[in-house]
Amino acid sequence: MEDKIEVGEFVRTREGYIGILIDINMESWNYLTIDCKRRVRRDFSYPDSYLYLKDEDIVKHSKNIIDIIEVGDYVNGDLVTEVYDEMVECLDGEVEYWENEIKTIVTHEQFASVEYKV
Secondary structure (H helix, E strand, C coil), rough: CCCCCCCCCCEECCCCCEEEEEEECEEEEEEEEECCCCCCCCCCCCCEEEEEEHHHHHEEEECCCCHHCCCCCCCCCEEEEEECCEEEECCCCCCCEEEEHHHECHHHHHHHHHHCCC
16 A cells, blocks of 8 residues: 555455454564454454455555545445545435444445345
């Protein structure tokens, strides 16, 4: 990554997971630990909500959650159609959320991974 990632930042992975970076361990093979605040993988040797990654698995990171949201994601259940510096616009302008109003995010990668096509 171009700029240095820091503990406490929000991160977005290639797979579309969003979480908070809680540990950097440069001596281990998997050296970034993020907490996604929900079950992400079924691996009984680690806490359910943690992902262990390398820095190349992170596509975005920021101290502000809004910086890692993309068009096509869902915020508070609404489809994101535009992202600005301090707010997201959903459903082609019908709904707007300021950064402090964001409670949930489902990324477009996650949505596609569970989509059933007929």
